[in-house]
Amino acid sequence: MTRAIGTSPTTERQRHAAEVAAYVAAGGNEQVQRVVTAVHGLHRRLSQWYTKQLASIGLSAGEWAVISHLATVAEDHTSTPSQLAVSAAIAPSSMTHRLDRMSERGLIKREQDPANRTRILVSLTEPGWEMFQQVIRESDVVESDVLSHVPEDQRENLAALLELGIAGLDDALR
Structure with a gap:
């Protein structure tokens, strides 16, 4: 991906590609970096939405x-x-x-x-x-929209793979 010096990626996809490229250039495994960076990017964007949503209902x-x-x-x-x-x-x-x-x-x-x-x-x-129920119901709408790009027949597999990653993290931190 080519960008002008000093510019930032404009989409999350562009940011993801730029981060992966930088991590691989620094010696990271491309496959690992694609997964970890994607999970981090998804978390980052959802966190931005959650913060706005919480503020709209008067909750920090x-x-x-x-x-x-x-x-x-x-x-x-x-x-x-x-x-x-x-x-x-x-x-x-x-x-x-x-x-x-x-x-x-x-x-x-x-x-x-x-x-x-x-x-x-x-x-x-x-x-x-x-309040808990309201936040969950409103979040579920956005989270469902995010997952709409993942075919329904692949969502269970995605969840299982991410859960394996969580288990690996738990094992690594013991």
Whole structure:
């Protein structure tokens, strides 16, 4: 691909090709770089859309991290502020402020742990669950559009291959 010096690729495809070419020129395996760079590019573009979508409904990416953690990862859909801070990779004091704002908006509730009175448990309220569902429904439309370029009979294979990549990443990070 030929571009004028100092210009940036204009489409995600052009950016992908430029990144792969640079990584291969630096010694990367072309096949590996095509896959990893494509996954990263897809993530980057979806993240841009998610940020806009969340802002349009008055939710920050940080607040979404709390809601999605409680809805999908947390055991019994409850978590401690410390666990949420670790999950979001932020300082516990920052999580406290985030939870204060979310509690004021009625998205989460904080209660004393009956088994350990010094510990606070955080869970989603009904409006918090409704917010989770709204975001998922709206995201599903865009995500389905993205996958519309992948033939339906190949989507299961794509998912299985990406899951193998995730397993490889898990193994590499142990």
